[in-house]
Amino acid sequence: MSVASKKLKTRMRIKARIRGKISGTAARPRLTVFRSNKQIYAQVVDDLSGKTLASASSRAIKEAQGVAKIEQAKMVGTKVAEVAKAAGVESVVFDRNGYLYHGRVKSLADAAREGGLQF
Secondary structure (H helix, E strand, O other), rough: OOOOHHHHHHHHHHHHHHHHHHOOOOOEEEEEEOOOOOOOOEEEEEEEOOEEEEEOOOOOOOOHHOOOOHHHHHHHHHHHHHHHHHHHOOOEEOOOOOOOOOHHHHHHHHHHHHOOOOO
16 A cells, blocks of 8 residues: 555545534534645535535635745635625534644634634
């Protein structure tokens, strides 16, 4: 088994454990994060209806191109909070999606909190 596949398998196991404990509702949707090597994405999801209420990504934000990844994550966190507030979402459950809560994931979460979302 290669290192990459072992790492992915471990993250998927952690992700399944997290998703067993948390779920998004209409009153309190789930803010989920996905990070690739170059980009970071965030979605606010209502799991009961299966709908995405708000989303943001570093690919969609023009100012995020060519800056440090931590800065990209802050921009995405601010943007997802802005879009979620416009959709009427005040409070969310944070889903780190199997990633450790530091670096880009933490920066995105902190920026979303500063943008007005309650975790």
